[in-house]
Amino acid sequence: MLLVLDGLGGLPREAGGPTELEAASTPNLDRLAAEGQTGLSQPVGLGVTPGSGPGHLALFGYDPVASNIGRGALSALGLGLRLDAGDLGVRLNFCTLDDRGTVVDRRAGRIETGLNRALVKKLNEIEIPGVELEFATESQHRAVLIIRGAYLSPAVQETDPQAVGVPPLEPVPLTATAQHTSAVLRLVTEAVRDCIGGESLANFVLMRGYAGLPELESLSSLYGLQAVCLATYPMYKGLARVAGMAVVDGLDSADEQMTALATAWDDHDYFFLHHKAPDARGEDGDFDAKVSAIEEMDQRLPDLMKLGPDMLVVTGDHSTPSVLREHSWHPVPCLFWGGSVLPDTVDRFGERACGQGSLDVFTAQSIMALMLAHGGRLQKFGA
């Protein structure tokens, strides 16, 4: 079982003080740390702040750099949209063009999300032969376009000029194999102009972040695992799907996650349980709320352990110190419990405590191999 406390790692609120995790009362995590082995997990590399994509794909055992997911595809996953290998995700900004076609506001005055939804509804009537289009609202001026079809390529110039007073750029192909995609995007921009060009504020879209999904070998194919994801947010379910996990849909609370976990127990042998709150409260800059979010999961641990996992890893996909209000590069507390783990001398779960653990600072991408090894699922290398 992999229990991810999203954004787990933190920093002291004041010099000499504890981090959020150190300040939290976590008797159950502390007991697991005492019985297990600890260290600090490095998601991508020293000094590198990971997004949710690389953070999780590393925890699933993939090279977080080679498997990096581009913005358009990640936005689609975050909205819970269907995105298959070969599809192309595109981030859209509604923008304002003047009557000469010059960009005067790259964000269309940060329109209300309600207007965004109304415009997206119109845009979804666009039809381009040979491809299927799906426009979706993100929030304010931000939207996503998914293009489904054959021979799509992300190697096309972004149309967002990243400046005002100039016209949008053309979606020219950057490689020979991107000519088809370029032609599709030209048709899309013409159709968008026809569709919403008469609007006063949001009368065009700028496109960027073209990206498909990486084609990753599944956990089933790689390791023979029957993996299942218990997460509430679309993004993490999408990342789990990229790794070939089964995904339980419709979970809206930690209670529902725990119930679904128990239900899935007999039919799977790898469980990815995702707890979003520590990251969200860290991004809010709310130290105390992040402490509470950690304590909330700690209190659920006894129920979780009653299921009898052979091997449990508790860590985060990255740090989100509330004093920084965003993801950070700090390595993440990590504990291994069960299997053939040799316990170390650490008896607390926290940043400084885990820094004394016998796993040292180690690469998050190794967590999968260690879990499999401790669970007796790997063969010897060489004779």
Added chain:
Amino acid sequence: MLLVLDGLGGLPREAGGPTELEAASTPNLDRLAAEGQTGLSQPVGLGVTPGSGPGHLALFGYDPVASNIGRGALSALGLGLRLDAGDLGVRLNFCTLDDRGTVVDRRAGRIETGLNRALVKKLNEIEIPGVELEFATESQHRAVLIIRGAYLSPAVQETDPQAVGVPPLEPVPLTATAQHTSAVLRLVTEAVRDCIGGESLANFVLMRGYAGLPELESLSSLYGLQAVCLATYPMYKGLARVAGMAVVDGLDSADEQMTALATAWDDHDYFFLHHKAPDARGEDGDFDAKVSAIEEMDQRLPDLMKLGPDMLVVTGDHSTPSVLREHSWHPVPCLFWGGSVLPDTVDRFGERACGQGSLDVFTAQSIMALMLAHGGRLQKFGA
């Protein structure tokens, strides 16, 4: 001097208890740890269980993955057979074919080793033009064939169908350059049929694990070392030969190893001393016997130190916890003593103690570079 306690790393017999090394009384190793620097050596990678081949080649400074030795070649080394670069080692199973040529027993009823020897004696009369053949008994139904000659390739289909009720597979070439080897193996199988086809039980052989030795640059060429191996088991002598070490043959006991070490002292500057017993007792699942095997080497250390090594490293090629009865992926206690080593605060030799050492968890392949550096044998990189 590199002192390898094979399979050194272990695990507690009961929760909260000591490992084999922690339970052992090792005053001499503890003193060296106190005077030196400690850490945990990772032979291949996190979660990877190394065989003896990658375990030792990493300790000699080679990339354990790039230099991996296939089964046929390793079996030949394990039997102490001459295997030169370009030769091909093949694992054989004596098997039983019915009169239609179908495999009815892939292991020929696990024949007695004595019968194996008698059959191998017959097979060694086979002559194939252009190559030299050497058949050798391993045990029960297992044997090895070494083919010596030019242009040999392991890229040939294994003839073991891994199933009964079907005929053996043909040794078809898998690459264009393997055509000669395929032809040789066809002649071998025909000759084997002629030679032992009339036997009731073991009337044919199945072939698999075709492998030659990796062509490694010698320690002499790489580092200017005059290296010598003091080992009792053929496997480790074979691995030392792959690294270009001189090998003292005919050593049957630790006493003889110590005497030979003293004799070799003046003519060499790198000494690989191999102590097999901890691994063997770990694989027996005998915790107490592994403790004794470790203590036995500890008691020899004062004599060894009297020789005056400049630089001593004590570690294992991998862990062999007696509770697991096999090699494992756990990193291995390691101590550096002498040379320009900066001692750390660790004063005991054990898994948990070394986990606190200033070498942290580090890759075994670096041991050679560190030994050379601490021994003053490396030059500055860059100006």
